[in-house]
Amino acid sequence: MTVLRPVRAGNAFEETVERLLQAIKLGVVGPGEKLPPERELAVQLGISRVTLREAIRALQEADYLDVRRGRYGGAFVTYVPPQPGTGDLRRVVADMGTADLADALTFRMAVECGAAAVLAAGPLTGDQRDLLRRRLADVNEAGAEDYRRLDTAFHLSVAELSGSSLLATACADARLRVSDLLNAIPMLQVNLDHSATQHEAIVAAILAGDPEAARRAVSEHLEGTAALLRGFLS
Amino acid sequence: MTVLRPVRAGNAFEETVERLLQAIKLGVVGPGEKLPPERELAVQLGISRVTLREAIRALQEADYLDVRRGRYGGAFVTYVPPQPGTGDLRRVVADMGTADLADALTFRMAVECGAAAVLAAGPLTGDQRDLLRRRLADVNEAGAEDYRRLDTAFHLSVAELSGSSLLATACADARLRVSDLLNAIPMLQVNLDHSATQHEAIVAAILAGDPEAARRAVSEHLEGTAALLRGFLS
DNA sequence: ATTGATTGGGCTAGTGTCAGACCATTGATG
């Protein structure tokens, strides 16, 4: 039964590593940037500094972080997303299992469509409209190294602007579950152009305040990604 | 930022109490039924028996459970959902905060609409169709005491049949967040009739394989509940 | 009445996690 599932996913250390890995892989803290100071971060994550430091050390040893002491020191992100190639995709899928893959794609479709619809339905301030346009522009101007990160930022912005933190969390979770997959598929210019058009459509629908159109636009966009995945797998 | 939120909601004891309360309030284990044996349940919840027992004792002292020793003993649910009255509603809302309320309603709307659409889109086996009809019939035949529980079961069935365990979990979570509210609003015959019609529409759309209609039907249904809440609050 | 299986009740030793204090290093600033 769904409700009598494990109370916690693992011990505090493991969960913390997972979280930091999320922040890094999703590009919340990009390459060269640093995590917040330990004391601060520990509070944000609701754990003790000791546990946080263990997690940081693990990521350091796995070459995700470079930790420097002293003032202006900190834990700097060294991880750069791998240049994608189709070769890895099957391995990534094998790692997560096809059932989980379908689950993740379905979940993502549901929550992101929902977030876009909610956002389009509500009134938007000028700042919010600007942010949305800014993120859209960022993706369009992005080079190959930054593309995934800024694409993620765009999608998460839609979720966060919806005003529902539960939805935003769900979208972040969903995105994370597919991020390894996305990183493994090659970026072809055709697909990038296609995505750009779809991103435009999403923003247009949201700014126009048309929930149905927004939902449809997101749906088509994500369906495109899913189709791409299936294409590389078959 | 969404991704650097607390790693754990509280200590194991608190989270366990919360979970068991979920199971009880959502009617996963109905009045008079008993929880699984401690050793078994502890494994399911991924916690030690000691911690589980503390949680059970807390619920026992709060009169949710009656614990009996010996063979054929166990932790029996004594909790019966309170007969609803509008008086409590304001207090419940005050407890959770209006921002959280809006968040919960939004989240629920997104995930349940998504689940219904997914379910309607996919092919359904005969058994699945039967289960759906069965749950619908259960709600319609339910007496006042069983109504909320069977209504929950109906909604959760839609989510679980969608085949996405992530979505099902999200729906259960969403339902839980509003369950206190639902329990606090009075059940008027008009509303029950209205809900019954909407439930029929949802099932019809799903069985017809029409995702758009299914989404719309769920949306109207939940919007009705939300409106009802607003009505009692204003 | 006896037995045996099932279940809750309780104990202990070991490990995980926490809060808080203090130390060590770094580099900008005066």
Place this chain on the structure above:
DNA sequence: CATCAATGGTCTGACACTAGCCCAATCAAT
């Protein structure tokens, strides 16, 4: 060059949680 603020590094005592074991109660089957 000395200072100082910000930051990572380390230690300690307390508490939470776990695994595993054995005890106590209950009740159907014999």
